[in-house]
Amino acid sequence: MSSNVVPLTSITRSRPVSEVAPAVGGGCSSSSCGSSDAQGDMPAHIWEKVKDHPCYSEQAHHYFARMHVAVAPACNIQCNYCNRKYDCANESRPGVTSEKLTPEQAARKVVAVANKVPQLSVLGIAGPGDSMFDWRHTSATFREVSKVLPDLKFCVSTNGLALPDHVDELAEHNIDHVTITINMVDPEIGALIYPWIYFKGKRYTGVEGARILHERQMEGLERLTEKGILTKINSVMIPGINDQHLLEVNAAIKARGAFLHNVMPLISDAAHGTAFGLSGQRGPKPAELKDIQDKLAGGANLMRHCRQCRADAVGMLGEDLSQDFTLDKIPEMPSYDPEPRRLYREVVERERADHNKAVAVAEAELAETVEEAPRKLVAICTKGGGRINQHFGHAQEFQIFEVDAKGVRFSGHRKADNYCVGGYGDDDKLDVVLAALEGIDTVFVAKIGRCPKDDLKKAGIEAVDLYPFEYIETAVAAWYAERFGTRTESASIA
Incomplete structure (x- = not known):
């Protein structure tokens, strides 16, 4: 079974960062909560909810990994970007699933995944319909799994x-994370996205x-905030x-x-059979998404590391092991062994502490670079753990980081090879990779062959x-400082 399971006894690095920097904390920045490296000034009760x-x-x-179980097939709205009847096992897209589960089947699957x-x-329950409209199946699943x-x-x-009809029940189930899809706060714009909604036994259009959807979304959000x-x-x-218009959405939700x-980004392809796909509505380019x-x-x-997961996604973000855990491949209600998960968490806590120290090293090194040095976007080949640990030829996505004298910051990710959008041969795959690296002139890899290295060089x-x-931050900081110089070197040259 292929997965990005990190060996519990062998999370390694090339040099012990803990020997050269003290522990450091970071907070929730104004632009990207969760992209900081530690609790910082985040309240302890919030940190406990988000840190894992x-x-x-x-x-x-x-x-850490997430798992979605597809137990809620019913939906009460139609979106022009959604078609729940379409499925491709190689595709990651909301609303897509290969098999729908009963709550009992979902519990069986969760135990099998937790063991492996x-x-x-x-x-998480994200459909393939709507978890709140299909609340009976959603709540039954949580009850079964919590046992x-x-x-x-x-x-x-x-x-x-x-959502407003079930806020109290969410709190009773001890559910402290809810995601709401809000694409507009102006019903005129909403009418271009939603052909219809079904509310209190009646279908409404335009x-x-x-307007009804907007009012209910705002009410639900406010009540969730009141509940903590x-x-x-x-x-x-x-x-x-x-x-x-997303600037107005951001202000309203804040x-x-x-x-x-x-x-x-909108995922739009005529093959998916969505209204937007069939009408030719395009999705945004990476540069357009970053600009917004x-x-x-x-x-x-802002969250910048979303992978737009399937309704049956399993594994780390950026990977999907759902096809390894179909019902025909797992036994009837397997027994659960909690020890591997407990040991893994212990390892992660040690690794996190070391990673935080690595970030301190990077920040200290960059603080000495020339202030006028340009801001750069770089791409990283990584399998997780915050390290440069993937061969270029194995990358299905690149993580994008921004670097300047102020530090190294996660910026987003870009898909590099997706069967459903191309990549049937070496030439096709290279085209997909180069498209993913648009606007980026440097990619960090654990290893790369001579030919692809030359191909990239030809493309600049x-x-x-x-x-x-190495940790991403320390490696990128060292490269940046060497390339753009330090203040001391700049002064001596002058």
């Missing part, structure tokens, strides 16, 4: 239409339907429809206490293989 949740903490997604994937920390794995965090994703339940708002960025705002995210800095905190991209298995 891969979707609510950028740091946690290097170490010690990184598992979160169980076996009481330490597992629970979270739900919803369009928000039925602006009227969008953390909310992440997903917004699909649709060029020409709601892209600039005013109502949202914890994170996740702006996701940068404009949102200072508003509600440098492949750096000098820092295998």
Whole structure:
């Protein structure tokens, strides 16, 4: 079984960072909550909720896995970007699932995954319909799983239409993470995204339907905030429809206490059979997505590491092991052994402390670089753990980091090879990779062959293989300082 399971006894690095820097904390920045490296000034009760949740903490997604169970097939709205009847086992897209489960089957699957994937920390229900509209199946699943794995965090994703009806029940189930998809706060724009909604036994269309959805979303968000339940708002960025409007969405959700705002690119392909796909509505380019995210800095905190997961996703963000855990491959209600997960968490705590020290080293090194040195975007080949630990040829995505004299910051990710969008041969794959690296001139790899290194060079991209298995921050900082010089060197030259 292939997975990114980190061996419990062999999380290694090339040099002991703990010998050269003291421990350091970071906080929740104004632009990207969860992309900091430690608790910082975050209240302890909030930190406990997010520190092991891969979707609510950028740091946690290097170490922990999520699992979605597809137990809620019914939905009460239609989105122009969604088609729940389409499925491709190689594709990661919300609403997609290969098999629908009963609550009992879901509990059986969760135990099987927990036994094989010690990184598992979160169980989510994200459809393939709507978790709140299908609340009977959602709540029954949480009841079944909590009998076996009481330490597992629970979270739900919803369009928000039925959310106000179940806020009290969410609190009773001890669910402290809820994701709401909010694409508009202007019903005129909402009418371009949602053909219809189904509310209280009646179908509503156009602006009227969008207005009802908007009002219910805002009510649900406000009530969750009052209950102390953390909310992440997903917004699909649709060029020409709601892209600039997302600034208004961000302001509205911030005013109502949202914890994170996740702006996701529209996935639009005619093969998926969605209204937007069939009409030719394009998704945003990586540079357009980053531009909107940068404009949102200072508003509600941003999530930049989302992978737009399937409704049956299993594993670390960026990977999907769902096909390894179909019902025909797992035994009837296996017994659960909690020890591997307990041991893994102990290892992660030690690794986190060391990683925080590595960030301190990077910040100290960059503080000495020339202030006028340019800000750079770099791509990283990584399998997780916050390290440069992947061969270039094995990369299915690149993590993108931004670096300047102020530090090394996670910026996002870009898919590098996806069967459903191309990559049938070496030439096709290279085209996909080069498209993913648009606007980036440096990629850090654990290893790379001579031919692809030359191919990248011809395209104006440098492949750096000098820092295998180093932490991303220390490697990028060392490279940046060497390339752009230090203040001391600059002064001596002058």
